[in-house]
Amino acid sequence: MSLDQGIVFAVLLATLGLFIWNRWRYDLVALAALLTVTIAGLIPPETAFSGLGHPAVVTVAAVLVISRGLLNAGVVDAIARKLTQVGDKPWVQVATLTGIVALCSGFMNNVGALALFMPVAIWMARQNGRSPSYLLMPLAFGSLLGGTLTMIGTPPNIIIATYRREIDGSAFGMFDFLPVGLAVTVVGVLFIALIGWRLTPKREESTSDELFEVSAYLTELTVPEKNDFVGRSLHDLIETVRDEADVLVVGLVRDEQQTEMPSIYKVLNADDILLIEADSDSLKTLIDSTGLALVSETPSEDNSSDEAEPQAAQKTAPALSTSEEDNNSSTIKKPNKHGELTLSEAIVTSGSPLNGKSASALGLRERHSVNILAVARQGQRLRQRLGEIRFAAGDILLVQAHEKVIQGALNELGCLPLASRGLRLAKPNKVLMASGLFAIALGCIAFELLPAAVALVTAALAMVLTRLVPPGEIYDSIDLPIIILLAAMIPIGEALDTTGGSQLIADGLLVVGQSMPAAATLLVLMLAVMLLSNIINNAAAAVLAAPVAIKLAAGMNVSPDPMLMAVAIAASCAFLTPIGHQSNMLVMAPGGYKFGDYWRLGLPMSVLVVAISIPVILLVWPF
Incomplete structure (x- = not known):
C-alpha cells in the first residue's frame, strides 16, 4: 500500500x-x-x-x-x-x-x-x-x-x-x-x-391530548387595577420571571375583545385578562412575583394559595375548542376577528435550524410568530422548562400560531406537520401545469x-x-x-x-x-x-x-x-x-x-x- x-x-x-x-x-x-x-x-x-x-x-x-x-x-x-x-x-x-x-x-x-x-x-x-x-x-x-x-x-x-x-x-x-x-x-x-x-x-x-395535556396548563389571569405592570409591556412581565418560571402568554382579552398571541410589546391595561400556558409551579411563581390574580379571585385574595393548580385546570375548557368544521383533524381552533388560532403537532427534521438550539435563543415568538407549547421526545413529554430545551431531530412539537402563518413558519423552521396537517384543495390548472412540466422533462x-x-x-x-x-x-x-x-x-x-x-x-x-x-x-x-x-x-x-x-x-x-x-x-x-x-x-x-x-x-x-x-x-x- x-x-x-x-x-x-x-x-x-x-x-x-x-x-x-x-x-x-x-x-x-x-x-x-x-x-x-x-x-x-x-x-x-x-x-x-x-x-x-x-x-x-x-x-x-x-x-x-x-x-x-x-x-x-x-x-x-x-x-x-x-x-x-x-x-x-x-x-x-x-x-x-x-x-x-x-x-x-x-x-x-x-x-x-x-x-x-x-x-x-x-x-x-x-x-x-x-x-x-x-x-x-x-x-x-x-x-x-x-x-x-x-x-x-x-x-x-x-x-x-x-x-x-x-x-x-x-x-x-x-x-x-x-x-x-x-x-x-x-x-x-x-x-x-x-x-x-x-x-x-x-x-x-398516545393521542395529542394525552401526550401534551395542553388544557391542564392553560389559565386565565387578570391584571388588577393598581398592579405594577399596568402601563408596562408583556415583555416586561415575562422578563420578570424568565429565570424562575416557564410561562407563555397565548391570549389577551380587553373590553370583551380577544387577541390571540398578542405582541410581546403589547402594553397592559388594568382589568386585562391574560391566557397563560404554564405548569402549576410556574403559575404560582408568576402570581407571586407579579401580583396578577386568577380570574375568579379578587385582588385581596391570597394569590399564593395552593388552590391555584385545581382552579387552573378548571378554567381551561372555554379557552380553546375543536372546530366542528374540521372533525377529521386534531387541529384545535378558536375563531376570532384576527383569524383562527391553531395548535399543530410537528416533527423536527434532521436539517432543521432548531437542532441543538432552544426556543428562547431562537426568538420563535418574535421572529416567526409561533409559540412552542410542549415538546415530546421518544413518546414522552419533556417536563423541563421549554426555554431551556435544546431541540433534537425527531422531537415532536406542539406549535401554536395563526392558521395563515403556521405552514410557512413550519417550513422555515424545518418541521413537518403531523396529524394536524390539513390537505389543501388542489387547483386543477396548477395540477395540470405541474404534471405537464414534469412529464415533458421525463x-x-x-x-x-x-x-x-x-x-x-x-x-x-x-x-x-x-x-x-x-x-x-x-x-x-x-x-x-x-x-x-x-x-x-x-x-x-x-x-x-x-x-x-x-x-x-x-x-x-x-x-x-x-x-x-x-x-x-x-x-x-x-x-x-x-x-x-x-x-x-x-x-x-x-x-x-x-x-x-x-x-x-x-x-x-x-x-x-x-x-x-x-x-x-x-x-x-x-x-x-x-x-x-x-x-x-x-x-x-x-x-x-x-x-x-x-x-x-x-x-x-x-x-x-x-x-x-x-x-x-x-x-x-x-x-
Missing part, C-alpha cells in the same frame, strides 16, 4: 467513524474530509470544489425543486385525499399507503413523499384506535423501495448513472432502473402488506433528447417562472447538507480511484471471489454496500462503492452494468437502522420506535431485496 493510498484510507475510515458517531452533521464531516485530502495533495486545489458542478449534484438539486413544485400544486395532496377512503383493515391500509408512497418516491424526493403521507397515516391510525407504529415503518420502507424505480428516485441512482457515463460514454437512462426496481418494489410492498407490518413493534398510542430524458441535469433544471426553472415554486422557496426546497455531502464526497471518491485505492479493494474482492461464481461476487458486493448504507448516508455509500464496482468488473473482465446496478439497489435499501436514511429517522419519534426496532422488519426486507434483485439483475444486465 502506497503512502497516498494510506492517507485516503485513513481519511475515509475517520470519516466513516464520524458519520457513525453522528456528533457533527454529515455535510461538515464530508467537507472536512475533502479539505484534508486536498491539503495532503491528493486532489488538485483547482478541482477540489468541482463536485458542486457535477451533473449528479445538479440533478439532485433540480429534483428537490421540482418536488416542491409538485407539492405546491397539490398533485400529491389530491392522491392523499383519496387514501382516507380505503377502509379500516390494517393490511389494506398498509398496502395502499406503502404502495402509493413507493410510486411517488420513484418520481420525486422520497423524503418529501414520506412527509406528505405521514399525516395521512397517523390520522388513519388514530381514527381506527391503533398506534401509528404499524403504519409508519412500512411507509418509510416503501419510500426507500420506490426510490429504486427510476434514475431520479434517489441520489444513489443519479450517482450511479453518472459513473456509468464516465466508463461507457452513456449514462443509465431514466427507466433503466425500472426492471430491477419494479421487481424489488412490488415484492417488497406485498411482503410488507401481508406479513411485514405484523413484525413492527406495537407501541401504545420525456426528454427517456428519449435522450436532453441530458437529465439539463432537462430537470429546465423543468425546475419553468416551475419557478410559473410561480409553482415562489422565488423565496427555491433554496428552501434544496436540502443543502445533501448537496454539500455529494459535492465533497465525489472528489474524495475520485481520489480513492486515482490513488489506486479502488483497485486495491477490488483486488481483495477478486481474491475472495476466485473460487466463487460471478453471481456470488455480486452478492458479496451487494451485502457490503447494503451494510455500509445502514451506517452512513446512502449517497456517500454509492460514491465510495461505485469506483470499486467498476474496478471489480474490470478485474473479472465482465460488464460493469450489473455491478453498478447492484450498488444502486444496495445503497438505496437501508432498512436495518434509523440512521441509514432520513425516512427511517423521520418516523422514529411519531412511531415510538427504538433504535433496535428496525431490524425486526428490516432484516427480512434486506434478505428479500437481495434474493429478488440479484436474479433480475443477471437477467436484465448479464455479465
Whole structure:
C-alpha cells in the first residue's frame, strides 16, 4: 500500500467513524474530509470544489425543486385525499399507503413523499384506535423501495448513472432502473402488506391530548387595577420571571375583545385578562412575583394559595375548542376577528435550524410568530422548562400560531406537520401545469433528447417562472447538507480511484471471489454496500462503492452494468437502522420506535431485496 493510498484510507475510515458517531452533521464531516485530502495533495486545489458542478449534484438539486413544485400544486395532496377512503383493515391500509408512497418516491424526493403521507397515516391510525407504529415503518420502507424505480428516485441512482457515463460514454437512462426496481418494489410492498407490518413493534398510542395535556396548563389571569405592570409591556412581565418560571402568554382579552398571541410589546391595561400556558409551579411563581390574580379571585385574595393548580385546570375548557368544521383533524381552533388560532403537532427534521438550539435563543415568538407549547421526545413529554430545551431531530412539537402563518413558519423552521396537517384543495390548472412540466422533462430524458441535469433544471426553472415554486422557496426546497455531502464526497471518491485505492479493494474482492461464481461476487458486493448504507448516508455509500464496482468488473473482465446496478439497489435499501436514511429517522419519534426496532422488519426486507434483485439483475444486465 502506497503512502497516498494510506492517507485516503485513513481519511475515509475517520470519516466513516464520524458519520457513525453522528456528533457533527454529515455535510461538515464530508467537507472536512475533502479539505484534508486536498491539503495532503491528493486532489488538485483547482478541482477540489468541482463536485458542486457535477451533473449528479445538479440533478439532485433540480429534483428537490421540482418536488416542491409538485407539492405546491397539490398533485400529491389530491392522491392523499383519496387514501382516507380505503377502509379500516390494517393490511389494506398498509398496502395502499406503502404502495402509493413507493410510486411517488420513484418520481420525486422520497423524503418529501414520506412527509406528505405521514399525516395521512397517523390520522388513519388514530381514527381506527391503533398506534401509528404499524403504519409508519412500512411507509418509510416503501419510500426507500420506490426510490429504486427510476434514475431520479434517489441520489444513489443519479450517482450511479453518472459513473456509468464516465466508463461507457452513456449514462443509465431514466427507466433503466425500472426492471430491477419494479421487481424489488412490488415484492417488497406485498411482503410488507401481508406479513411485514405484523413484525413492527406495537407501541401504545398516545393521542395529542394525552401526550401534551395542553388544557391542564392553560389559565386565565387578570391584571388588577393598581398592579405594577399596568402601563408596562408583556415583555416586561415575562422578563420578570424568565429565570424562575416557564410561562407563555397565548391570549389577551380587553373590553370583551380577544387577541390571540398578542405582541410581546403589547402594553397592559388594568382589568386585562391574560391566557397563560404554564405548569402549576410556574403559575404560582408568576402570581407571586407579579401580583396578577386568577380570574375568579379578587385582588385581596391570597394569590399564593395552593388552590391555584385545581382552579387552573378548571378554567381551561372555554379557552380553546375543536372546530366542528374540521372533525377529521386534531387541529384545535378558536375563531376570532384576527383569524383562527391553531395548535399543530410537528416533527423536527434532521436539517432543521432548531437542532441543538432552544426556543428562547431562537426568538420563535418574535421572529416567526409561533409559540412552542410542549415538546415530546421518544413518546414522552419533556417536563423541563421549554426555554431551556435544546431541540433534537425527531422531537415532536406542539406549535401554536395563526392558521395563515403556521405552514410557512413550519417550513422555515424545518418541521413537518403531523396529524394536524390539513390537505389543501388542489387547483386543477396548477395540477395540470405541474404534471405537464414534469412529464415533458421525463420525456426528454427517456428519449435522450436532453441530458437529465439539463432537462430537470429546465423543468425546475419553468416551475419557478410559473410561480409553482415562489422565488423565496427555491433554496428552501434544496436540502443543502445533501448537496454539500455529494459535492465533497465525489472528489474524495475520485481520489480513492486515482490513488489506486479502488483497485486495491477490488483486488481483495477478486481474491475472495476466485473460487466463487460471478453471481456470488455480486452478492458479496451487494451485502457490503447494503451494510455500509445502514451506517452512513446512502449517497456517500454509492460514491465510495461505485469506483470499486467498476474496478471489480474490470478485474473479472465482465460488464460493469450489473455491478453498478447492484450498488444502486444496495445503497438505496437501508432498512436495518434509523440512521441509514432520513425516512427511517423521520418516523422514529411519531412511531415510538427504538433504535433496535428496525431490524425486526428490516432484516427480512434486506434478505428479500437481495434474493429478488440479484436474479433480475443477471437477467436484465448479464455479465
